[in-house]
Amino acid sequence: MFAHVDINNCYVSCETLFQPQLKGRVVVVLSNNDGCVIARSNEAKAIGLKMGDAEFMVRKVLKEHDAVIFSSNYALYADMSARLMNNLARYTYTLMVYSIDEAFMALADTQDLDLDKHAQMISENVMHDTGLAITVGLGPTFALAKLANKAAKKQGLSYLVLDTEAKVHEVTKTFPIEDVWGVGRAYYDKLREHKIETAEDFRQLKPDFVRQQMTVQGWRLHQELWGKPCNIIRDVADxxxxxxxxxxxxxxxxxxxxxxxxxxxxxxxxxxxxxxxxxxxxxxxxxxxxxxxxxxxxxxxxxxxxxxxxxxxxxxxxxxxxxxxxxxxxxxxxxxxxxxxxxxxxxxxxxxxxxxxxxxxxxxxxxxxxxxxxxxxxxxxxxxxxxxxGYDKTWKMKQEYLSKQYTTNWNDIVVTR
The missing domain is CATH 3.30.1490.100 (DNA polymerase, Y-family, little finger domain)
Incomplete structure (x- = not known):
């Protein structure tokens, strides 16, 4: 079994972790030079803010909802990411860091393991040790673990285990094909031409047809959605x-x-x-x-x-x-x-x-x-x-809403009484 783990609303979660009074408010994080929205709280998503929205185009909406705006604080996010990965390493013999906020883990000796309790335990322990809310998806392949993670989020769950064909079918029959890991715009357009709307529709295609239409990458995805591993954990940099x-x-x-x-x-x-x-x-x-x-x-x-x-x-x-x-x-x-x-x-x-x-x-x-x-x-x-x-870097990118570097700068460290 493989586990896919990621931080919920990563950049926003890192900011609200050190400013808990912001929970429940509309919070967004902007890209380089404060250009566009790259992270949103659930409240920001609820009012219709989209990933990639230009800041100047949604400025009025942000003001109307008394939104809290942050510039990207990469030092903070990278440090919190390292803390997450160090915690996850305790639960696996091989960890593959996939991006700043997500990773794949290989799980061994799962025959006598209660996978639901194990996933819940990982989620709760990470929250206790780092303060970050994560979602855990478990499946026999990378694609199914990733799909389980996304499905859990859609259902408002902290984890989801897809360890039987019945569970896989129950999720894939309504899971939009455009949300499947590895289905980009080109693949999506091609699949829609053949009336493929869900992950289950895609699974029902013949492997030879998939390979002909989507090359070997699409064929591997098809195999993985049937529980046949085609990806491997890599623990070294590519x-x-x-x-x-x-x-x-x-x-x-x-x-x-x-x-x-x-x-x-x-x-x-x-x-x-x-x-x-x-x-x-x-x-x-x-x-x-x-x-x-x-x-x-x-x-x-x-x-x-x-x-x-x-x-x-x-x-x-x-x-x-x-x-x-x-x-x-x-x-x-x-x-x-x-x-x-x-x-x-x-x-x-x-x-x-x-x-x-x-x-x-x-x-x-x-x-x-x-x-x-x-x-x-x-x-x-x-x-x-x-x-x-140089010294006076007047050309550096604009960061008007930059928060403190709580974990990497002695001057910004949180002080308690």
């Missing part, structure tokens, strides 16, 4: 996807110096993520973006991919390469809104191959990066950084 850091500016940027600072910051973030997963990169992509929605401005979307001379995860080396690459693609006269850095060609740090004739001082770079990590771990991220990042 290095094939790469690592990226990007962010929109709080206003248009036309000066190369300011964009260099932002690019250097993203380069440092990518380097840190590489070191955290004990990896190195062989390829770096740097890109710039103007605002495609502003038709009054000239558009420019340059990017460049650079092959790193020697595999690295050094903040200094990656920053140097990224800043040089940025200068090659930047052009004056454009109003840039976003920059980003992406690392690909990722390999384990222990498999890096160096050139016998190169004078690259890898040991020195490793020591410097290690020292930076130690200092930042003790005094806070950014306490020590590459000078190219």
């Amino acid at each position: 290095r094939s996807k790469g690592i990226e850091s990007s962010q929109s500016f709080n206003t248009y940027q036309t000066q190369l110096e300011k964009i260099e600072e932002a690019t250097a910051m993203h380069a440092g973030t990518v380097a840190l993520k590489l070191r955290q997963q004990k990896s190195m990169t062989l390829m770096l992509t740097i890109y710039l973006r103007t605002n495609k929605h502003n038709v009054k401005h000239d558009q420019h979307y340059p990017s460049i991919t650079v092959k790193v001379p020697l595999a690295t995860n050094s903040a200094q080396e990656i920053t140097r390469i990224c800043v040089q690459a940025l200068r090659a693609i930047w052009q004056p006269g454009y109003n840039y809104l976003k920059t980003g850095v992406r690392a690909t060609g990722i390999i384990p740090a222990g498999e890096a191959q160096y050139n016998l004739f190169s004078n690259y001082e890898n040991s020195r770079q490793t020591k410097l990066s290690g020292l930076m990590d130690e200092i930042n771990a003790r005094y806070g991220r950014g306490a020590l950084r590459v000078a190219a990042e």
Whole structure:
């Protein structure tokens, strides 16, 4: 059996955990630069607010309902996510973190286990230990565990177990096909052409037909909905996807110096993520973006991919390469809104191959990066950084409604009497 666990209304739950007086009110969390709604309380959902609603378009509605608005507090959300995952690890021999607020767990020796009581116990213990309300879905495959989780939420339950064919049929016969994990817009349109409206309708299709219409991915989903596992738990990072850091500016940027600072910051973030997963990169992509929605401005979307001379995860080396690459693609006269850095060609740090004739001082770079990590771990991220990042980051994204970093900043820690 597999369990799928996620935090209910994750970002909103993290905010209300430290401000319990907000429970029962309309609460929303906004995206980068406070652009659109990315998390809603149940009360916000009840008044018709949708994911992705632009803030300026729903501003009147938010004011009418005396809504509480937060900017995205990623430091808080990431820390609470780590606490959740540490708690979940106690109940499984293999945990796969799927996103910041959800994970899959493999459950062993379930023959004599009361699955309903086990799921309830996980939910109650996580609430006790972290203060976060979660939903637990159990099933013999990833797809059924995910479906059980969504069905539990629709029914207002904290958990749901699909361990028999009768239970699976009871849920899938009314479960909308567009809500099934893995059914994107393209698959949904194709299935609707064949009058497929529920998960059960999809299950009743012949496997060969599914494979022909939806390729091997659709066939695997079909198999999983019949209780035949086609996915496996991965407890290591998927290095094939790469690592990226990007962010929109709080206003248009036309000066190369300011964009260099932002690019250097993203380069440092990518380097840190590489070191955290004990990896190195062989390829770096740097890109710039103007605002495609502003038709009054000239558009420019340059990017460049650079092959790193020697595999690295050094903040200094990656920053140097990224800043040089940025200068090659930047052009004056454009109003840039976003920059980003992406690392690909990722390999384990222990498999890096160096050139016998190169004078690259890898040991020195490793020591410097290690020292930076130690200092930042003790005094806070950014306490020590590459000078190219600058100090007065006037270009940083707008966060007018940012809450305190209750768990990661000594100045914001909750004080009790």
